[in-house]
Amino acid sequence: MIKRHLYIIAFGIIQFITISSSGQMAMPDYTCTGQTRQYYVSPSLASGSTYTWWIDGTVQTGFTSNEFIHTWNSAGTFLLEVQERSADGCPGPKLSGLAFVNPLPEILVSPSDSMICDGECVTITVGNPGALTWGQWGYDLFVEPDAGITGNIVDSIYTSPANLCDTLYNNGKEIHRVAYRFVPVTVNDDGVKYCEGKEVKITVWVVPGFRCREVFLEIPEAFSPNGDGINDVWNITGKESWPDIEVTIYNRWGQAVWKSGRGYPVPWDGRGSGRELPVDSYHYVIELHNGIKTIMGNVTVVR
Template sequence: MSNQGGDVTYTINEGASIVLHASSLHASAYQWYKDGVKIVDAINKDYTATAAGMYSVVAFNAEGCPSEVSDGVKIIVKPDDPPVNLPDTVVDLAVTIASSNLHAAPGDSYTYVLVADNKSPITGTNVQVSYVIPENLVYLPQPNSGDLIKYNIATRTLTWNISQIKENDPAKLVITVKVLAPGMVQSIVNIKGKQIDPILANNVDQTIQQVYPLVITNVFTPNGDGVNDTFVIPGLETYSDTELTIINRWGNVVYQKTNYKNDWDGSGLVEGTYFYVLRAKNKAGVWDTYKGYLTLLRTRI
């Protein structure tokens, strides 16, 4: 409050009010004015002001004689503060994952590329990307990964910590894994940060990596024409150890070989259907087992 030249100034917030008091003690009536204009029905000793302006009052004695106009009271109304917009609490983070290998075999090593991005103008902070390594994979930590990458062996969770991400300035992480066995590998990543994220749909991403098994033919024709004369299993040479067993329809073992070299020609056996059991140790040191049937044909086609 200030007092300049007899006038008093008060500042109130928008929507608030202040009670003004006439100083005359023995008046019979009062009339309040705002900016020199009479305020209708403002005839009491006290007046509640809610609007900005210069207020004054005139007191009347019992005979109806008016007093001099009082010193003015200036009311200033301070507008409400605009709604607080906290853009620094709303950040749209996004994450993607992609495999570098489109054709993987058991024991192969390949990489996943994780990309963390910020789709909003406000910098995202304390960003964390999580990736639970699938059971069919072995995580291969890279040297000099620093403190930003943490891996919990018990939960198989890889955590990538990023202090901040600016708008359209994505961060990339390449991780290396080794696959253990054939099948479909589903990888899922999640991202979160300190700020509220208005779009959760892009906070998770996934990719499917197919690990291809050996493809074993079910027909071979050892008829001496130089075509398909031995039981060949493409890709078998990539396995360090193998065991092949051939069984006839009566359950008798008719051929057995350790470290098979794709050279069995069915010698001594008649045409017909046989069954195979192949055990092969892949690059990850895991034994894969394949079972099925094959048809031996000697008739030239």
């Protein structure tokens, strides 16, 4: 990323020479917030001159030589002016040019899921939240999978928002992950990257085995419906992935004492038929209604 440039103002036209290159280009200047620029005006043959620099009509105090260094801290279009005054007080012409300053590029990234099964696709929504004064928004994508993880998305450069779909395969027996690093950038008309924003990183875990999603449910082994506001209901984490999930609770004698609606919209509160059930261990049966096996286990009610 280019951090610093040297500019020459001469004959009423601002030109600049990059520190790393001898090529010249005409103003205006294109930059981003946080970048520091060095401007230079060719002095007259007489010695002893002083210089005044303005940005949008405001004198830049502390700069009286033919060089001006400025860090652009806000986005917008700015008028940069300079005027030489000779040692005997005679003013020269006021020279000017424009500086177009972009905000640092940002990026919005949202994955459809942070954990998927082997062979499933994760959709990553990518968006540009801000407007630019100049140039084109884009981003660099770096894909960093664990050993044994393969997918169809690789490191690349993108120049427009898009939804990415990466089908991931876990060739091992353990849960592994893939990290995606998104670095937003501003690109000029020649395709050169000028500004780089803050990196955004997301991680997706891939569980081995087709149709593995029942392991995504986190089912507590106990809860305490005593009205203290802590673990008063039996919350099942991950139920949102199963819109048709249905839970039935049985006592130790095999009698059904409570049953949820489809989707488990109201968690079990330790009651059955409108009354508190005794402290005990209860059996649960969870039907996902999608062809995957029934999930069974025990949950203890404590108070």
